Amino acid sequence: MLTVWNRILPHIELINALTSGILILIGWALSKTEFTTASVVVFLSAFVIGGFFKAKEGLEKTIHERKLNVELLMILAAIGSSIIGYWAEGAILIFIFALSGALETYTMNKSKKEIAALVNMxxxxxxxxxxxxxxxxxxxxxxxxxxxxxxxxxxxxxxxxxxxxxxxxxxxxxxxxxxxxxxxxxxxxxxxxxxxxxxxxxxxxxxxxxxxxxxxIISLVQAAQNEKSPSQQFIERFEGTYVKTVLVTVAILLFLPHYILGWDWSTTFYRAMVFLVVASPCAVVASIMPATLASISNGARHGILFKGGSHLESLTKLTAIAFDKTGTLTQGKPVVTDFIVRPDLDRNHALHIVASIEDKSNHPLAVAITQYAKEQGIVPNMQVQVEDVTGFGMIGTTEGHSYKIGKPDFVGRDEAFAFHEGVAPTLASQGKTVTYIRDEQGIVALIALKDQVREEAKQTIATLKQLGITTIMLTGDNAKTAETIAKEAGIDRFVAECLPETKVEHLKELKKDFPFVGMVGDGINDAPALATATTGFAMGDGTDVALETADVVLMKNELTKIAYAVRLSRKMQRIVKQNLLFSVAVIAVLIVSNFLQVVNLPLGVIGHEGSTILVILNGLRMLQKA
Structure with missing residues (x-):
């Protein structure tokens, strides 16, 4: 029995609304017979059953928040309709209002299903x-x-x-x-x-x-769904003032038209009740929140976690995005692109020596060289004695010879730059890091390494350009290397020789040209910059720091999700604008029609509550792929 109740409970609001509708049909049928008193009783039952949840919600909000709300307007309108004998119209108002409320609750539950799914996992x-x-x-x-x-x-x-x-x-x-x-x-x-x-x-x-x-992740999505966007906060502030205005206007309409327009008291009261129904901002209030929650759920389903509706909304204004280079635009791991050996030496033997020395170091360049040797079928197993010279390179001794591996200043700048007809500047201009090896006779070989641009980075940059967003790269590399990487990735602008501690200053400069600037980083060294940006995107396979630092978290290093997040935000903005324009237009038309005595209470109910249902359904479109 308890299991059945647990299944029914999430849908109880909808069940009550549908029950109210059935009672209205029964009441209408009875009203056509001599059992008119019985029909009134049935209509009252429809009032109580259909209006219970909305009346409870309205009273609780009024008590706790100490301000009026649209729920109370609807209850007052239904009561007013009953006072003047429009039992069926009042019941229909309650029914459609309850139905739209049940639909909104369904939207909220639908948008939060990722939380339930995560908890169950x-x-x-x-x-x-x-x-x-x-x-x-x-x-x-x-x-x-x-x-x-x-x-x-x-x-x-x-x-x-x-x-x-x-x-x-x-x-x-x-x-x-x-x-x-x-x-x-x-x-x-x-x-x-x-x-x-x-x-x-x-x-x-x-x-x-x-x-x-x-x-x-669960806490993050829950917090995001509870946080309200600036637009939603404005609508909620607007709601309280608007409701007061409507009630004051209704109070005036209860007697003023009788004296000015010559309406009888029944018509005056009736038109005041119709105004109370059609002027209620239900559709306006429902224009934003369902769409926002659905958007947050959509993002979570695609590995994008927004830390709130405000961050999702701010993406619509984004005009520029700055990218950290290493690990974001590039793989973050250098690979060997060139290995050039002195003509009189055996290439494999030279590589064997270099790899055996570098195998004793955990420096990223050393790891890349050792990996390259293994890919060439060379096992770095020579017996070597190694000395690590911090900041310069390594000295290794094997087979009676001493070798230096490292920067030009460490091995001899003039000899290094003259090696192989001075090829080093050409390699450096291609964005490569050049390491040299020398023995007692001179330069033995050079190794060029490069951090490869990720293919998805090129795709993402191209998509962002199509969306009208300027892309900027922040890197500590020299200008020539930065230019090469930027050109390869398709970046619009770059800032070279940028230290982690100066990224904040560069972002502040960018914000002078672009009021809304995003920042994409790994969520650790880039934390200050992520906080400075209008919207911070954290990469890093969902690390703890990424979750705590940025406004938007990409659960995997998938740069393509940035463009998806922007498209999602813009789609949400379009839908919210559609909802607001439509709902305001419907209210205006119904108010004018009421004063012209063109619309009656049933049509006013259908027009008003129908518009509320339509904007909620339109918001549900955000659950679809952007």
Whole structure:
């Protein structure tokens, strides 16, 4: 019985509205017979059942917020209709008002379904291993950092953890929106709410449940849905003033037309009640919130988390976006593009020596060189003695020879620039970093490396240009390298030799030319710049810092989602404008028609409440792909 009630409860408002409609039909049928008293009783029942939720909502809002609202206007209009004997019209008003309210509630629930889906994705229990490797079923809330868990194939992962034993493909679509499973091995991080594939895993908990990425995403979306946009805040302020104005006008209309226009008292009261119905701003109030919530849900479904309706709304005004280079426009990992060896030396032997020395370092350039050697089939296994010269390079000794690997000033600037007919400046002009190797006789070889521009970055920049948005790159590289990267990515402007601490100043300068500037970064070093921008977009695979820093979080490093977010925002703005224009126009036409005595109460009810239903349905379009 309880299960049935739990299923019915979310739809109780709609059920009440439909019941009210059925009672109205019964009352209308009875009114055509001699049972007119019975019809009044049935209409009253329709009033109570259909109007219960809206009357309760209106009274609570009035008491708690101490201001009048549209719900009270509708209840007063229905009561006024009954006073002058229009029982059916009053009941129909309540029915359509209740139906539009039920539809709005449905919209809210629909827009929040991602939250319910996320909550249901996280398991309540986990298999915890004790000191004897025996598994015990425990509550997820009881898990502590350092606990070891066993995760069986196909199970949902209960906590943020790292893999201690085993490997498996993990379905991370709940976190990133990416449908393709990701292979996870030893020491890789896994997240609560994702789904284990076919491999059995032993993992170590690294975060308690309340601090997990999954819980932070849930909290973020909940906060976003509760935060109101500037437009919504304005409408709510406008609502209170407007309702007071309508009530004062109704009070005047209750007697003034009788003396000025010569209407009888019945007509005067009737037209005042019609005015009360048609002048209510229900459709105006419903023009923004359903569309905003639907937009936030749409973004969450596509891996874009907005921290509130205000940030979603501000995207419509965006005229420029600044990008951090490393890890955002580029892969963030240099790769070897050129390896040039002195003609009298064996290329593979030289690469073997270099890789064996660089294998002892964890510098990004050294890692890239070692990886390149492995791709060439060379295993860096020579016995070497290594000295790391901080800021310059490395010295390695092997096979009785000493080698220096590093910058021109470290190996000899003149010799370095003269090597291979002075090819170094040409490589540098292509945005490449050049590293040199020398032995006792001179320069042995040079290695050119480059951080590759991401293909999706080029696609994103091109799409943003089509949307009329200027793109800017902020980088610490020299001007020549920055120009090369900017040209390759299709960037409009760039700022070279830009230190992390000066990005804020550059953004402030950009805001002089572009009042609304976005900033895209990794959410860590770029945190001040993200905060300075009109809208901050955080990259970084959904890291904690990204969640806490930016206005918009891209759950994966998918730059294409930026253009999607802008399109989503602009579509929402179009729909909100359509709703406001339509709702205001309907109110104006109905008010004029009422004074001309063209529209009666039933038509006023249908026109007013029908417009409310239409703007809600129009807002629901935001659930569709932008």
């Amino acid at each position: 996280q398991p309540d229990e986990a298999w915890k291993l004790d000191e004897h490797n025996q598994a015990h079923l425990v509550s997820v809330d009881s898990l502590k950092v350092g606990d070891r868990l066993r995760i069986k194939p196909g199970e949902k992962i209960p906590a943020d953890a790292v893999i201690m034993e085993g490997s498996s493909s993990i379905d991370e679509s709940a976190i990133s929106g990416e449908p393709i499973p990701v292979l996870k091995r030893l020491d890789d991080a896994i997240f609560a709410g994702t789904v284990n594939g076919s491999g059995a895993l032993i993992v170590k908990v690294v975060k308690e449940n309340a601090d997990s990425l999954f819980q932070k």
